[in-house]
Amino acid sequence: MHCWPNAGSSKRKIRYITAETPPGRLDRHPIHSARIDTYQSSPSYSPQQSRVPEVLVRAVTSPIMSRPHSARWPYRFLSLRPFISFFSPTFLAKLKGSGKAAEIPREREIEGAKEEPQLVETMMKGGSGGSAKKAYSVSPADYRLLDEVGQGASATVYRAMYIPFNEIVAVKCMDLDRCNSNLDDIRREAQTMSLMDHPNVVKGYCSFVVEHTLWVVMPFMAEGSSLHLMKVAYPNGFEEHVIGSILKETLKALEYLHKHGSIHRDVKAGNILLDSSGVVKLSDFGVTAGMFDKGDRQRSRNTFVGTPCWMAPEVMQPGGGYDFKADIWSFGITALELAHGHAPFSKYPPMKVLLMTLQNAPPGLDYDRDRKFSKSFKEMVSMCLVKDQTKRPTAEKLLKHPFFKNAKPPELSVKSLLADLPPLWDRVKALELKDAEQLALKKMASSEQEALSMIEYQRAVSAWNFDLEDLKIQASLIVDDENIADAKEDDEGLRNFINNEAPSNVGYTSEKPLAADKNSDIQNLGDIEGPDGSGLFKKNEFLETDVLEIINQDSIYRYDNMKLNNDSDPSTSTHDAEPRQENEVVKEPQMCSSPLRPSVQNNSAKRGRNLERAESESQLRAERSSCDAQKAANICGPLMLPNRASANSLSAPTLSSIGYGDSPEDKFSSNAVQIKGRFSVTSENVDAVKLSNELPKENINISLLASILMPHLQNLARQTSSQQVLLTDLLNSMQQNDILSSFQTEIPSQKSKPEVDVLIKAEITERERLLLVKFSELQARTINLTDELTAARLKNIQNSIYNYTVFLLSQPIVFIKLSKSITSVSSWKTQREVSYRLALFFPVFSLIFHNISLLCLPFKSSSLSFTFI
Numbered sequence: 111m112h113c114w115p116n117a118g119s120s121k122r123k124i125r126y127i128t129a130e131t132p133p134g135r136l137d138r139h140p141i142h143s144a145r146i147d148t149y150q151s152s153p154s155y156s157p158q159q160s161r162v163p164e165v166l167v168r169a170v171t172s173p174i175m176s177r178p179h180s181a182r183w184p185y186r187f188l189s190l191r192p193f194i195s196f197f198s199p200t201f202l203a204k205l206k207g208s209g210k211a212a213e214i215p216r217e218r219e220i221e222g223a224k225e226e227p228q229l230v231e232t233m234m235k236g237g238s239g240g241s242a243k244k245a246y247s248v249s250p251a252d253y254r255l256l257d258e259v260g261q262g263a264s265a266t267v268y269r270a271m272y273i274p275f276n277e278i279v280a281v282k283c284m285d286l287d288r289c290n291s292n293l294d295d296i297r298r299e300a301q302t303m304s305l306m307d308h309p310n311v312v313k314g315y316c317s318f319v320v321e322h323t324l325w326v327v328m329p330f331m332a333e334g335s336s337l338h339l340m341k342v343a344y345p346n347g348f349e350e351h352v353i354g355s356i357l358k359e360t361l362k363a364l365e366y367l368h369k370h371g372s373i374h375r376d377v378k379a380g381n382i383l384l385d386s387s388g389v390v391k392l393s394d395f396g397v398t399a400g401m402f403d404k405g406d407r408q409r410s411r412n413t414f415v416g417t418p419c420w421m422a423p424e425v426m427q428p429g430g431g432y433d434f435k436a437d438i439w440s441f442g443i444t445a446l447e448l449a450h451g452h453a454p455f456s457k458y459p460p461m462k463v464l465l466m467t468l469q470n471a472p473p474g475l476d477y478d479r480d481r482k483f484s485k486s487f488k489e490m491v492s493m494c495l496v497k498d499q500t501k502r503p504t505a506e507k508l509l510k511h512p513f514f515k516n517a518k519p520p521e522l523s524v525k526s527l528l529a530d531l532p533p534l535w536d537r538v539k540a541l542e543l544k545d546a547e548q549l550a551l552k553k554m555a556s557s558e559q560e561a562l563s564m565i566e567y568q569r570a571v572s573a574w575n576f577d578l579e580d581l582k583i584q585a586s587l588i589v590d591d592e593n594i595a596d597a598k599e600d601d602e603g604l605r606n607f608i609n610n611e612a613p614s615n616v617g618y619t620s621e622k623p624l625a626a627d628k629n630s631d632i633q634n635l636g637d638i639e640g641p642d643g644s645g646l647f648k649k650n651e652f653l654e655t656d657v658l659e660i661i662n663q664d665s666i667y668r669y670d671n672m673k674l675n676n677d678s679d680p681s682t683s684t685h686d687a688e689p690r691q692e693n694e695v696v697k698e699p700q701m702c703s704s705p706l707r708p709s710v711q712n713n714s715a716k717r718g719r720n721l722e723r724a725e726s727e728s729q730l731r732a733e734r735s736s737c738d739a740q741k742a743a744n745i746c747g748p749l750m751l752p753n754r755a756s757a758n759s760l761s762a763p764t765l766s767s768i769g770y771g772d773s774p775e776d777k778f779s780s781n782a783v784q785i786k787g788r789f790s791v792t793s794e795n796v797d798a799v800k801l802s803n804e805l806p807k808e809n810i811n812i813s814l815l816a817s818i819l820m821p822h823l824q825n826l827a828r829q830t831s832s833q834q835v836l837l838t839d840l841l842n843s844m845q846q847n848d849i850l851s852s853f854q855t856e857i858p859s860q861k862s863k864p865e866v867d868v869l870i871k872a873e874i875t876e877r878e879r880l881l882l883v884k885f886s887e888l889q890a891r892t893i894n895l896t897d898e899l900t901a902a903r904l905k906n907i908q909n910s911i912y913n914y915t916v917f918l919l920s921q922p923i924v925f926i927k928l929s930k931s932i933t934s935v936s937s938w939k940t941q942r943e944v945s946y947r948l949a950l951f952f953p954v955f956s957l958i959f960h961n962i963s964l965l966c967l968p969f970k971s972s973s974l975s976f977t978f979i
């Protein structure tokens with residue numbers, strides 16, 4: 111049963127509110143009205159029963175606000191005031207004898223309740239530690255929005271002043287127009303937030319609709335998200351002890367959520383908020399789902415929700431379903447994100463991230479740069495990042511891991527990070543400025559890079575060929591097998607993924623056809639739950655052509671990432687390689703032939719070449735404009751690389767640069783139209799491409815066909831010419847043989863051709879004579895050699911016999927000599943013993959030596975010399 115700790119009483123109260131109770135009647139009952147949120151979040155609530163956006167408005171506003179409390183008699187009777195007073199902090203402080211609670215301006219709060227007729231409920235417990243109840247008004251007039259402190263995919267978050275309490279709060283303004291397809295999510299987020307009651311979970315105080323936005327009031331987390339903090343001050347991630355503290359608090363929040371049957375589904379650094387006191391809270395419940403929901407809600411467990419980099423493989427592979435273990439995977443990815451400053455695969459486009467997560471080994475802390483991390487941290491991460499969800503530990507179990515057991519309290523470790531940092535809103539502004547600057551730079555850089563690439567290209571080829579256009583044509587015709595294979599592989603994977611693995615409930619966020627807004631849709635893959643909660647990635651709606659178009663666009667990145675792909679190891683590795691530096695110039699694509707291979711640029715080189723580039727740019731433009739349409743379609747300058755908003759492709763798709771490509775520009779350079787062989791059609795060629803588009807279709811087809819066939823034809827031609835050379839050689843040698851054999855075959859017929867016979871006969875006789883001479887010479891040499899061999903053998907045998915004889919003769923002498931030496935031994939007894947032994951062993955020794963010499967004789971007789979004497 112989906113049961114929230116602070117929802118128990120509400121449930122009791124709403125027991126007599128049936129699902130069929132007309133909304134109008136609910137409004138009339140003050141307690142019912144106050145509990146509508148809870149009611150709608152209860153399992154019996156079905157969004158289909160009400161209309162959207164009416165449901166949303168009803169879910170997030172308290173209808174009682176439409177009438178003053180005083181105007182209703184039941185309110186007096188059922189007034190919350192005595193209740194509030196009873197549990198007021200002052201009262202509790204008296205009870206506990208603690209002075210702390212008295213510091214909270216409860217009197218004003220209650221007074222506020224008196225003065226403010228629109229004050230509706232809301233019974234909110236002040237976290238698990240206390241039971242202070244605060245009521246926040248749902249009147250926008252009571253809130254003064256001060257500074258923007260964050261922007262998400264669908265919301266802007268403000269620091270605001272809640273005037274009645276003179277308290278700083280955060281107000282998340284969610285644009286209902288912008289997310290009209292996700293009203294269900296918004297409703298759910300507001301509800302979930304209001305039901306939360308855990309020190310590590312951001313609780314929603316209240317929510318209400320203001321014009322076309324939904325305002326969710328929540329505690330202000332003065333340091334923003336941990337992602338934001340990394341961006342501002344720790345681009346390469348935090349120290350291990352800080353990570354431990356942040357993760358432990360997050361894990362506590364997850365444990366709480368999971369215990370209460372909820373899956374967060376969007377755990378990432380961007381949703382882990384920090385307070386100035388070091389408090390860590392998990393936020394953003396936009397895609398949170400209940401595990402025990404039935405019907406439509408249950409089906410949503412099979413939907414494709416989250417942000418690709420943090421998404422568990424089972425979430426990407428819908429059909430099998432997933433559970434709270436998906437959060438554990440995201441938690442593991444978040445650990446890597448906090449350790450490196452970015453999530454694994456964060457620099458890749460979403461489609462590629464999906465494929466890499468599914469195909470590669472799970473990322474981990476296995477690289478050189480990760481040496482600084484402890485074994486227990488690495489182990490903890492690897493426990494979370496197991497592809498088989500059943501093998502991942504629960505949050506509860508993970509909390510018992512030594513890594514967390516030794517974690518410091520966040521008040522100690524996290525707080526130390528925050529020293530000397532400007533206020534959050536100033537940081538946000540600075541970051542926005544920086545982002546805008548980078549975006550402008552990037553736009554500039556894209557044209558500069560192109561020009562630079564062209565210069566490099568020109569320089570590289572000018573040494574041996576000055577006809578640039580001709581070279582370009584040639585180069586465009588070179589097919590990069592490796593790339594093609596790679597592309598094929600990826601495309602195949604993607605096709606399989608879509609055709610075979612994606613079930614019908616895999617959805618696509620937008621109801622529009624994919625092709626209509628490819629760029630934004632691709633980028634927003636993370637937000638792909640449909641309004642009805644069912645999957646939207648409908649297979650039949652996902653046209654293959656669209657997929658191919660995505661792949662095409664995706665393949666633009668392939669060049670960018672070609673090198674990084676080598677370490678495509680999971681790890682983030684891989685690819686998760688180091689985040690791209692701000693000013694880092696994007697690497698040029700690799701080319702096959704060395705003269706065409708542009709060198710990898712570095713910053714200084716880039717600066718140094720700026721002048722040169724500027725000079726040549728005008729020349730290049732003139733040159734490019736002279737290109738005819740067909741050439742432009744086939745070639746164009748070196749690869750135009752895609753722009754990206756941020757070096758750290760960070761969080762979910764967002765509107766600001768805090769995230770992986772924000773706009774279509776960030777994802778796919780509008781200039782990079784298409785890849786042809788090793789080149790892409792770039793901005794300079796867009797006009798030409800347009801021109802080519804204006805050409806009759808048949809012409810384009812023919813030129814396309816030609817561009818495809820040309821390399822093959824060239825290859826064929828090359829092969830044919832080499833085969834020709836071979837054939838010629840063969841023919842030549844065959845002709846020579848033929849002449850010889852013809853001579854031989856013609857010999858018998860010579861008699862019948864007397865006219866040529868004389869000549870041929872003479873030649874044959876001569877050849878025969880020569881052959882005979884050679885033969886006799888050879889014979890003589892053979893005889894000589896045989897004689898020499900026999901002589902050598904004889905000599906060897908003689909030597910052997912001599913040696914052997916000497917050996918045999920020497921034995922008695924040895925014996926005598928030995929005996930003599932024995933006699934010189936003083937003791938007779940010893941002499942006798944030695945003699946006996948000698949007499950005993952001598953025959954044995956002689957026999958052994960005899961055999962050895964016999965064995966060696968045939969082989970080394972000459973070398974055998976028995977020099978015993």
Ligand SMILES: Nc1ncnc2c1ncn2[C@@H]1O[C@H](COP(=O)(O)OP(=O)(O)OP(=O)(O)O)[C@@H](O)[C@H]1O
Pocket residue numbers: 259260261262263264265266267280282312328329330331332333334335338380381383393394396761762763764
């Ligand atoms: N209570 C808060 N206090 C301070 N800053 C906040 C608070 N809530 C959110 N923020 C900031 O606003 C940013 C965006 O908020 P949030 O993540 O809730 O929006 P979102 O639209 O749901 O984003 P996304 O879907 O991209 O994760 C956060 O990353 C954080 O920096």
